[in-house]
Amino acid sequence: MFDLKKIGIIRRASAWLLDAILLAVLATGFMWIISLICGYSAAERLANEQYAAWEDFRKEDIPGVAEFYGFTYEEAEDGSYTVSKDGESASLQDVMDKLDKSEGQDEGTAEAYSRYKELPPAAKVNAQYRYVYSLLFMMVSLGIFFSYMILEFILPLILKNGQTVGKKVFGICLVRPNCVKIAPIALFGRTLIGKFAIETMFPILLLFLFFLGGLGILALILLAALFILNIVLFFATKNRTPIHDVLAYTVAVDMRLQMIYESEEELNAKKAAAKRSALAEGGKSAEAEPPAEEKGELPAEEKAEQPPVKETEERKEEVKEAEDKKDKNE
Numbered sequence: 001m002f003d004l005k006k007i008g009i010i011r012r013a014s015a016w017l018l019d020a021i022l023l024a025v026l027a028t029g030f031m032w033i034i035s036l037i038c039g040y041s042a043a044e045r046l047a048n049e050q051y052a053a054w055e056d057f058r059k060e061d062i063p064g065v066a067e068f069y070g071f072t073y074e075e076a077e078d079g080s081y082t083v084s085k086d087g088e089s090a091s092l093q094d095v096m097d098k099l100d101k102s103e104g105q106d107e108g109t110a111e112a113y114s115r116y117k118e119l120p121p122a123a124k125v126n127a128q129y130r131y132v133y134s135l136l137f138m139m140v141s142l143g144i145f146f147s148y149m150i151l152e153f154i155l156p157l158i159l160k161n162g163q164t165v166g167k168k169v170f171g172i173c174l175v176r177p178n179c180v181k182i183a184p185i186a187l188f189g190r191t192l193i194g195k196f197a198i199e200t201m202f203p204i205l206l207l208f209l210f211f212l213g214g215l216g217i218l219a220l221i222l223l224a225a226l227f228i229l230n231i232v233l234f235f236a237t238k239n240r241t242p243i244h245d246v247l248a249y250t251v252a253v254d255m256r257l258q259m260i261y262e263s264e265e266e267l268n269a270k271k272a273a274a275k276r277s278a279l280a281e282g283g284k285s286a287e288a289e290p291p292a293e294e295k296g297e298l299p300a301e302e303k304a305e306q307p308p309v310k311e312t313e314e315r316k317e318e319v320k321e322a323e324d325k326k327d328k329n330e
Helices: 009-038 040-060 062-068 092-102 110-118 122-159 165-169 184-212 217-236 243-248 264-288 300-305 309-329
Strands: 072-075 081-085 088-090 172-175 251-254
Touching: 009 040, 009 122, 009 165, 009 172, 040 062, 040 110, 040 122, 062 072, 062 092, 081 092, 092 110, 122 165, 122 184, 165 172, 184 217, 184 243, 217 243
Parallel strands: none
Antiparallel strands: 072 081, 081 088, 172 251
């Protein structure tokens, strides 16, 4: 009556997978709507056009400019390139500095210089890409946030007992470890802090930093550590509680078998009633038991005074042996 009715791993995994699919679909829809509002496609197209203009200039004009100023420019089939001068490593920026200082006065690079001045400034191109990345991160963050709020907070408030669509389908609900109904504030913290911030957005941020530079391999180490922590918590804790359930102090249980109490007061009242019932049943059992005299037995006090049967017989035998020995000696 007061125990947690736990569920199997397969049912929990199935419910999680269904919820994850719905979350991905809903988040994609939100991200598309946000991209329309903030003009993401136009910003990305502008950044790509600016980058393409610089790439065309590098491939068509830089080799000639580098040769004119005594640099060696080599480009591989995969698009990578190397710049050197007098056998020592150099950079593309060294070539661009020479071109910039010429101001178009050198006859061999005048045409390249005029095209160079028509290009958007490199700083502007970099700023445009940073803007695109910030828009992308905002779209992902808001899309996932709205999806979590709907699927993991608003919908469970409607379905009651913390049930998402996946939990509803597979007969799972959320309660506190003492079988009391989960409070809305706990469900909100479980969704916002546990699932959205720690288990979803923190890994996404680490991936952004890994691919765009910043943390490098450290990002993958932190990502792996978070994943391992969640797995360890799930299998090592008594009630199989991952991070979001530990933070919210909740447990996933079998909805069909679990007794759920509305409040601590109701739980305490039920426990008190169960205790009184057990005491009452114990008293009836004592009354139903007939007295020892009626059963032909000695009262407990007299039983305690009577020596054990085995000890009495042994004593008689010792006395008899002593008397026989005495008679024999006489």
